[in-house]
Amino acid sequence: MANLLSTQLSATLRKSGGLINSRAASLSVDRRRFSGKNGSSAEYLHQSLVPSMHYQKSLPRLPIPKLEDTIRRYLAAQRPLLNDDQFSATEKQAQDFQSGDGKQLHEELVAQDKKNKHTSYISAPWFDMYLSARESVVLNFNPFMSFKPDPNTEYNDQLVRGTNMVCSAVRFMKTLRAGLLEPEVFHLNPAKSDTVNFKKLIRWVPSALSWYGAYMVNAYPLDMSQYFRLFNSTRIPKHGRDELYTDEKGRHLLVMRKGNMYVFDILDRDRNLLTPAEIYSHLKYILSDPSPAPAFPLGVLTSENRDVWASLRNKLLDAGNREVLRIVDSAIFCLCLDDESMRDHIHISHNMLHGDGCNRWYDKSFSIILTKDGQAAINFEHSWGDGVAVLRFQNEIFKDTTEQPLINPSSTPSSIDSAYVVRKLHFNLDTELENGIVKAKENFNAAVSKLTIDAMEFKKGGKEQLKKKKLSPDAIAQLAFQMGFLRQYGKTVATYESCSTAAFKHGRTETIRPATIHTKRCVHAFVCQPGQNSVEQMLAMLAECSKYHGQLTKEAAMGQGFDRHLFALRYLANSNGQSLHDFYKDPAYMAINHNILSTSTLTSPAVSLGGFAPVVPDGFGVGYGVHDDWIGCNVSSYPDRNVHEFLQCVHKSLEDIFTILEGKPIS
Structure with a gap:
């Protein structure tokens, strides 16, 4: 496995900026942010002066050493x-x-x-x-990065934090796709390059030359070609070599709890973010669902050997599950709501790295995992990209949810009836598929026990x-x-x-x-x-x-x-x-x-x-x-x-x- 977390350069990729511990001012702003749509600030994390991919065309090519x-x-x-x-x-x-x-x-x-x-x-x-490797992605490839707790402890509630993270994640996606996300730049002299004046100047420099303009002030734009795979993406098992799949038309979130799988749209038909109160309501509905864990949790199949999983996936398709698998694959991302509270950091590491195998879909480009006590982490599939894109996403989500949360502990859910909106996914399983799930769980348990x-x-x-x-x-x-x-x-x-x-x-x-x-x-x-x-x-x-x-x-x-x-x-x-x-x-x-x-x-x-x-x-x-x-x-x-x-x-x-x-x- 190639290690996830890029060193020296990525450790200083983003200037961090201080966290705002007081919520009063931000909450008053948050209410205004949802007063309008169609490009209002509610839809974006920020609006960069320089287009997100402005430097991509002129990036230097990776040299082949002598x-x-x-x-x-x-x-x-x-x-x-x-x-x-x-x-x-x-x-x-x-x-x-x-x-x-x-x-x-x-x-x-x-x-x-x-x-x-x-x-x-x-x-x-x-x-x-990566894609030709036949080993399980669990332990062999997928790493995790856990979020620090919210500095305001009452915001570490699973439902509150989950709602805020979903909202911030979607806003990050929309900011990226609108070309409004700040380009990823490594600033050696931020006093010159990380300024409004420089950004106003560089945005008029043609993309084919923009990198050289940044270089002149000791700034080094970084490749952002992997970012589009963050959302609506998954790794699909195939015999011999897997495929990466992205469908940006998907408007829904995949939520897992107790091995059950749910979906609901988090973008409306105009591709605007639902109100935080609606998302809050839908997640609350899922968390209160009394359904027991399924006898045959499908998610554990994503922990299998890739050829075994490819064969079982083909059987799933033949058994009439094509549409439901398409829904899983095209989801914006996966949110895993765990019913356990964490005992200590070792427990957190085990839970976020592999969990129990049932409440995960390891093939998604990334999953946000939230435990009962509000501990959060990202577990990501590694073939599509490296730590730079995921770390940027994680930094932005943490900053947004702690500085400008859209839901607070006293928030009330929308009056919408979530039972009509949230859809629980059901799969047609025959004996062969059920046996495959049982075997996958046995293999998973044997691997993680070591x-x-x-x-x-x-x-x-x-x-x-x-x-x-x-x-x-x-x-x-x-x-x-x-x-x-x-x-x-x-x-x-x-x-x-x-x-x-x-x-x-x-x-x-x-x-x-x-x-x-x-x-x-x-x-x-x-x-x-x-x-x-x-x-x-x-x-x-x-x-x-x-x-x-x-x-x-x-x-x-x-x-x-x-x-x-x-x-x-x-x-x-x-x-x-x-x-x-x-x-x-x-x-x-x-x-x-x-x-x-x-x-x-x-x-x-x-x-x-x-x-x-x-x-x-x-x-x-x-x-x-x-x-x-x-x-x-x-x-x-x-x-x-x-x-x-x-x-x-x-x-x-x-x-x-x-x-x-x-x-x-x-x-």
Whole structure:
């Protein structure tokens, strides 16, 4: 699984803006916002001066690295993982590939890329990689990001928060589709580029040149091509390769509760948002429905192996369910209302990552999950896009629902009779389909029962202290993972950190490889030789790790890693029917792609937790964030690894690092 949450770049994608804790002013505005339709402010989150897709046409293209640079970077990443004999053999294979098959494939890839200037060289292979995967999307692909609680606690009521989130989500969709959503821009100098005057100027620059205008003031527009898949979209299982389906004509919301499925229109015939009181009424009706959970909850089929699900879906179609499946697939998004309250953050992680399998439709582009006590999260299907689009959506929804909620705890539902509006979906099931649902539930239970999640908070320092020491916060967090793993298992292993390449047209992600010769030297000094180096020497090692990690991060964000290039060359060889060069069969190549430490980071004013399962059976799935004065990790594992012990080792490693930063020796 390619990790969801894009690092460095995405962590600073959006300027956050302070939250408004007082609701009085916003509620008086909210009532006015629903006084008119047809383009009134009720329909949109905001109205950008610059059209949403203004920069899309002129975005720079994702570069294909030089083959010699890719091989050099690949060998540098292999060096800490191999002994001298292994490295010598791998180096020979890599050089032979570079001068032979690799050279021919690279030239063909470059020629192909020149013929397809509308996209990137990685886009089609990456879609294919996801859609051709036959494993369940649950645990293997879908990640989650949980919302922070509303700062005004009374708004964390399931019905109130659910109504507000539905309204804000639809307004986000309408703002996007009207071209009024602020373009996604990474501002290096916001005082110049994130201003009304600049926006008034840049909107008149032709789209074919607009990126260059932003670049002149140190602003970097990001690719927004994935955004249209946020709504009315789903992944449809097919034998061998799934399909992505989008039907923007859908006006309805899919709601799940106790495994039952309901729909109601949230846009009227003129495609205006229903009043919040009507949505409030419909959700209240669903929450008060006494219907028991179905004996055969259909949603669990979306957790199955994709070929198994494809066969069962065909049987569903043959059994007369074509129209009801079309309704599910074309819904604007899925809202999952859970009847449980959450005990703690570990319970939240399990619930939002996988739940019970019955009250989810994992194939939807995203689902908003709301528990009985108002905890909320987004679980999203990963093939259509990456964390950049989902994080932007989540930030906007949180900001809108906490600053300008349309429903408050004393609101009353509309007088409309929701029983005539809300439709409960029913499916025709035969014995074979019922048996398929039972088997899917058994498989789901067996898979999630093996997953353990634990979390850690290091409270003795964070971003502020690290920056004062001129150290990269991300580099130090990654170093702590290397140090923790060495402390626990006595070795250095393949490590993956996701990095967005959204600065380029149809960019996806690139891999940062945090395990380096510098981190290996440093972690051995901390773990295996404490007290044998002076504090000054240890500080120098930390600085060296930070500098090199910063270089790797910049290279990855600029499309200059090695993983995607080598992936594309292998994909091209397979597409041509060529036999793979021995380079791809080298145990070292297979080992570096067996990512035991799979990591992803973000910090956001909207997100409290993010998480995903390990990508290999003997791995860890590490979601983390480096905050101003603390560092948090949310880590998953299967039985082959002990996540509790790992986090203890990471905590001890951070303690040692910060002890050195204070100028004190470690023992």
